[in-house]
Amino acid sequence: MNEPSLSFDLAFIAVLVVVAFATAVKTTLGFGFPLIAVPISANLIGARTAVVLIAIPVLFSNLLILLRGGGTVDELRQFWTMLAGVILGTVIGAQFLGVLDPGMLSLIVGVTTLAFAVVAFAGGVPAISRRARTYAGPAVGVASGVMGGTTGIFAPLIAAYVHSLRVDKRAFVFWLTASFFLGGVTQALSYARLGLYTGSLALYALAACLPVLAGTKVGFWLQDKLPAETFRRFVLGLIFVSGLTLILRQLL
Secondary structure (H helix, E strand, C coil), rough: CCCCCCCCHHHHHHHHHHHHHHHHHHHHCCCCCHHHHHHHHHEEEEEEHHHHHHHHHHHHHHHHHHHHHHCHHHHHHHHHHHHHHHHHHHHHHHHHCCCCCHHHHHHHHHHHHHHHHHHHHCCCCCCCHHHHHHHHHHHHHHHHHHHHHHHHCHHHHHHHHHCCCCCHHHHHHHHHHHHHHHHHHHHHHHHHHHCCHHHHHHHHHHHCHHHHHHHHHHHHHHHHHHCCCHHHHHHHHHHHHHHHHHHHHHEE
């Protein structure tokens, strides 16, 4: 079944609105852009076109958040192994795209994420010691990279892990974004090598970066206004929805 061709029509305008909203959510809480934008856009412009197109505004959004700052050198020492794991996992996921079952991966990640959110809401997630982070960080990075390389969704495991470290909201958003940026660059380069960015699609992808500016501004304002506890609850709510969505997609 051929996907609809892109044109500057009501469908594409709707995609721009979706991108603005998804950017605002992502900038406020640190994740959620592909989870929101890809499924809705897929119904408007086709699944494959949506995945390839959305990858560019996601990268642009990540770059704007990183430029705002929020991470420290001390935190980099804590997170660099996770970031390296994301790159390695994404490469592995891309290489085994035709071998690994993305549906089963989504289901496993969905169940794990959902369980974490439920336990966290109940206050049952213990702090992770520095010794444990030595092993947990790269393991989460690789697992999230493999997940992202095969399904395009990096967020659930990384969001749950970084949340469990109890960093403040600016640091939470920054380090999630750093991991997504590295995974996203790897993805975009893979798409380019496969020749998926035709001249017209590249132009539409760049046009989709314009509403990112508005969404980012709104998201930064909301992030600054949200009290820390409210921010934490919103993050856990989005983690819960992310896990539930991954499960329902495979079961329905």
